[in-house]
Amino acid sequence: MATDDMWVWDGGRVCLDFANTLRHRWRSPSQETLRDPGDLALWLERAGLLRPGPPDHADAAVLAAGRKLRETVDRAVLAVSDGRLPSPGDVTALNRAAARAPRPALQIAVTDGRLEAAGTTSIAADASAALTLIAQDAVDLLLSADIRRVRICGADRCALRFLDRSPARNRRWCSMSRCGNRTKVRLHQARTRRGEHPPAD
Incomplete structure (x- = not known):
């Protein structure tokens, strides 16, 4: 069974975090973190989508459907973020999957004296939902303008998908504390080995 440290929650959207459950897409084979139905149920619980309960929330068929959905989401999101249309098959698959249950009810909240959306109720009773x-x-x-902010981590050995919410829209790493710092350290070590010095500020 997967452990929490195998999952990364830096996508900025639950669908991107789900796409990121297939790790190391830059290499073959990639690393599957949803290895059994229990992994899928646990991930859905940790994502706040599934009520905690017994591990029989998911079975092999639901796991297969989840993996298929994950790859459909990934292909469609990367296509549209790159200015292309998703394949007709992916559009059909997403529409069918999205229509299997009613949309969650939109919630409201008062924040700083203003009325605003507070997300939706999003706890399902079973893994399929x-x-x-x-x-x-x-x-x-x-369908949102945010699709143009979807990025793939710039680290050589990552490839995680994330939503760039930086004001300048120039975020390069899925996480500065993970990939950003590691890349900077690696580049610094390479410069040091070559006898180069960073430019003075």
Whole structure:
């Protein structure tokens, strides 16, 4: 069974975090973190999409459907973020997955004296319904202006997907504390080995 440290929550959207459950996409074979139905149920619980409960929330068929949905989401999001249309098959698959359950009810909140959206109710009773929430999030992302902010981590050995919410829209790493710092350290060590010095400030 996967452990929490195998999962990364830096995607900025639940559908991107789900796409990131297939790690190391830059190499072959990549690393599957949803190895059994229990992994899928645990990930859905940790993502806040599934009520905690017994491990029989998911079975082999639901796991296969989840992995298939994950790759559909990934292909569609990367296509649209690159200015292309997703394949007709991916559009159909996402629409079907998103329609399997009613959309969660939109919630409101008062924040700093203003009325604003507070997200949606998003706890499902079973893993299949939780996968529907992921498909609905992907459809929302594909239709929003945020789709142009989807990035792939710039680290050579990462390839995690994330939503760039930086004001300048120039975020390069899925996480500065993980990939950003590691890359900077590696580049510094390489310069040091070559006898180069960084330019003075």
